[in-house]
Amino acid sequence: xxxxxxxxxxxxxxxxxxxxxxxxxxxxxxxxxxxxxxxxxxxxxxxxxxxxxxxxxxxxxxxxxxxxxxxxxxxxxxxxxxxxxxxxxxxxxxxxxxxxxxxxxxxxxxxxxxxxxxxxxxxxxxxxxxxxxxxxxxxxxxxxxxxxxxxxxxxxxxxxxxxxxxxxxxxxxxxxxxxxxxxxxxxxxxxxxxxxxxxxxxxxxxxxxxxxxxxxxxxxxxxxxxxxxxxxxxxxxxxxxxxxxxxxxxxxxxxxxxxxxxxxxxxxxxxxxxxxxxxxxxxxxxxxxxxxxxxxxxxxxxxxxxxxxxxxxxxxxxxxxxxxxxxxxxxxxxxxxxxxxxxxxxxxxxxxxxxxxxxxxxxxxxxxxxxxxxxxxxxxxxxxxxxxxxxxxxxxxxxxxxxxxxxxxxxxxxxxxxxxxxxxxxxxxxxxxxxxxxxxxxxxxxxxxxxxxxxxxxxxxxxxxxxxxxxxxxxxxxxxxxxxxxxxxxxxxxxxxxxxxxxxxxxxxxxxxx
Numbered sequence: 242x243x244x245x246x247x248x249x250x251x252x253x254x255x256x257x258x259x260x261x262x263x264x265x266x267x268x269x270x271x272x273x274x275x276x277x278x279x280x281x282x283x284x285x286x287x288x289x290x291x292x293x294x295x296x297x298x299x300x301x302x303x304x305x306x307x308x309x310x311x312x313x314x315x316x317x318x319x320x321x322x323x324x325x326x327x328x329x330x331x332x333x334x335x336x337x338x339x340x341x342x343x344x345x346x347x348x349x350x351x352x353x354x355x356x357x358x359x360x361x362x363x364x365x366x367x368x369x370x371x372x373x374x375x376x377x378x379x380x381x382x383x384x385x386x387x388x389x390x391x392x393x394x395x396x397x398x399x400x401x402x403x404x405x406x407x408x409x410x411x412x413x414x415x416x417x418x419x420x421x422x423x424x425x426x427x428x429x430x431x432x433x434x435x436x437x438x439x440x441x442x443x444x445x446x447x448x449x450x451x452x453x454x455x456x457x458x459x460x461x462x463x464x465x466x467x468x469x470x471x472x473x474x475x476x477x478x479x480x481x482x483x484x485x486x487x488x489x490x491x492x493x494x495x496x497x498x499x500x501x502x503x504x505x506x507x508x509x510x511x512x513x514x515x516x517x518x519x520x521x522x523x524x525x526x527x528x529x530x531x532x533x534x535x536x537x538x539x540x541x542x543x544x545x546x547x548x549x550x551x552x553x554x555x556x557x558x559x560x561x562x563x564x565x566x567x568x569x570x571x572x573x574x575x576x577x578x579x580x581x582x583x584x585x586x587x588x589x590x591x592x593x594x595x596x597x598x599x600x601x602x603x604x605x606x607x608x609x610x611x612x613x614x615x616x617x618x619x620x621x622x623x624x625x626x627x628x629x630x631x632x633x634x635x636x637x638x639x640x641x642x643x644x645x646x647x648x649x650x651x652x653x654x655x656x657x658x659x660x661x662x663x664x665x666x667x668x669x670x671x672x673x674x675x676x677x678x679x680x681x682x683x684x685x686x687x688x689x690x691x692x693x694x695x696x697x698x699x700x701x702x703x704x705x706x707x708x709x710x711x712x713x714x715x716x717x718x719x720x721x722x723x724x725x726x727x728x729x730x731x732x733x734x735x736x737x738x739x740x741x742x743x744x745x746x747x748x749x750x751x752x753x754x755x
Contacts, residue, residue: 248397251395251576251580254581258437258581263417265426266421270425275620276603277610278423278425279425279596280424280603286424286428289522291428291509291512292521294431295435295526297434297590298431298506298590299500300589304586305582305586306391306560307387308537309563311541313469313541320470320472320542322474324531325488325489326495327531328492329488329489329493329495330493330530331531332489333493333495334523334526337500341507342510342516344356344673346511347516350511352370352601355605356669360672362693365672368664369665373665374598374601377505377597379638381598381635383642384587385635396580409636412636416595416629416632418430425512427596430592431593434589435589437581440578441583441585442582444575446536446540450543451572463546467545482721490723491722494723499662502662502665502669504600505594508600541562541563547566551570602627607623607627609623609624660724662725663727663731664700664728666725667696667700667729667730667732675740677737677742679692680692680739683695683739693739696735696736697732699735700728700731703731704727708720
C-alpha cells in the first residue's frame with residue numbers, strides 16, 4: 242500500500258462518498274415514496290441522466306477491475322478484442338429501441354415479465370420472473386463478492402474487520418440509500434457513480450503517463466507499438482475465441498438478453514415519460530458505452546506496459562493488476578480515485594440490482610401493482626420487507642461464495658446462472674415472432690407436467706452439456722457467449738413442439754406513435 246494512502250484515509254473518503262449518496266436519496270424521495278415512485282419514479286426520469294447512469298450499471302465492479310486485466314490475462318494477448326463484443330452491442334440496442342421498448346410502453350408495464358403473462362399465460366410469466374430473480378441474485382452477489390475481496394485486502398482488513406463485516410457494511414450502505422426512493426434515487430446516484438468510474442479510469446491513465454514521463458500522444462504511441470494494440474481478429478476461424486464474427490454476434494445477443502430482457506436494465510428505461518425518450522436514452526447510452534469500454538481497455542494496455550517498464554510482477558489473478566498498481570505504485574491521489582471508482586462501479590450495479598429484484602418480486606409474485614392492491618402504508622411496509630429480504634439473501638449468497646473459497650467453482654456458478662437467460666430469450670422470441678399458444682400441460686410418466694416449465698428446465702441443462710463437450714464434438718469449436726443463442730433456440734423449438742396449433746394468438750402491436 243502507498244504509505245501516504247492509509248486505510249483510515251480511504252475509509253474517510255468512502256464515508257464522505259456515502260454521505261453524498263444518502264443525501265441524494267433523501268432529496269429524491271422527500272416528496273414521494275409510494276410503491277409506484279419506488280418502481281418507476283413516477284415515469285418522470287430525464288433521459289440524459291438515465292443514459293449516463295446506465296453506463297455504471299452496465300460496467301459494474303467486475304468490468305472496472307477485470308476488463309483492464311483481461312487485455313493480457315494469463316500471458317495471452319486478447320488486446321482490444323473485447324471491443325468486437327462492444328460493437329455487437331450496437332446491433333442489440335437497435336433491436337431493443339425499435340422492437341422491445343415500444344412494446345413495453347404499449348402495454349404500460351412495470352415489470353417486463355408481465356408481457357409473458359399477457360402473451361403466453363401465467364406459467365411463462367412466473368418462470369420468466371423466477372429466472373430473472375435467480376440470475377440477477379447470483380450475478381449481483383458475484384460482482385459484490387469480487388469487490389468485497391479487494392476492499393477486505395486493502396481497506397477493511399487492516400482494521401481487523403472480518404470479511405463478513407465488510408460484506409454486511411457494503412449491503413447495509415446500499416440498503417440505506419435505496420430503500421425509500423428506489424428507481425427515482427437510482428437514476429441520480431448511478432449518474433454520479435458513472436462519473437466517478439470514468440474519472441478514476443481517466444486519472445489513472447494520466448498518472449501512468451506521468452510515471453512514464455510522457456503525454457497523451459506518447460501514451461497512444463506506446464499502446465500502438467505494443468503487443469496489445471490489435472482490435473479486430475479475422476484470421477483465427479470459428480475455433481478462435483477472439484474471432485470477430487463470433488464476438489460481434491455474441492455482443493448483440495448479450496445486449497438483447499441481458500439488457501432488453503432484464504428487469505434491472507429496462508426498469509430505468511420504463512421510468513421515462515415516453516418511449517421516444519427511452520429510445521433517445523438507448524441511443525446516447527450505446528455510444529457512451531463504446532467510449533467507456535475503449536477507455537478501460539486502453540487503461541489495461543497501459544497497466545501492462547507500465548508493469549513491464551518498471552519491472553513489476555504481473556499478478557496471477559489478472560483482476561488484481563489494476564488495484565495493485567493503483568494502490569501500491571502510483572501516487573496516493575491515483576489510489577484515492579481508484580477506490581472511489583471501485584466503490585462506484587460496485588454500487589452502481591448492486592443498487593439497481595437490489596431495486597430491480599425488489600420490484601420484480603413485488604410485482605410478479607405479490608401482484609402489488611394490480612387493481613385492488615394496497616398502495617398505502619401496508620403496501621409500502623410489504624415492499625420494505627421484500628427489500629430487506631433480498632438484502633439478506635445477497636449477504637447469504639456472498640458469504641456462501643467465501644466459504645467455497647475456490648474461484649473456479651464460483652466462476653462456474655456465475656456462468657451457470659447465466660444459462661437462465663436462454664429460456665428468457667426463447668420465451669420472448671416465441672411470443673414476439675409466432676402466434677402459437679403453448680399447451681398448459683403434457684403427460685410424463687402418468688403425471689401432468691406444465692409443458693413450458695419442462696422446456697425451460699431442459700434447455701439450460703442441455704446447453705450446459707453441449708457447451709462442455711462442444712470442443713470434442715465439433716472439432717475444436719467452442720460456443721463462448723453464443724451459447725445464449727443455442728440455449729434460446731432450444732427453448733424456442735421446445736415451445737413450438739409443445740404448442741397447440743389449433744389456437745392462435747395475436748401478439749401485441751408495436752407502437753407507431755409517441
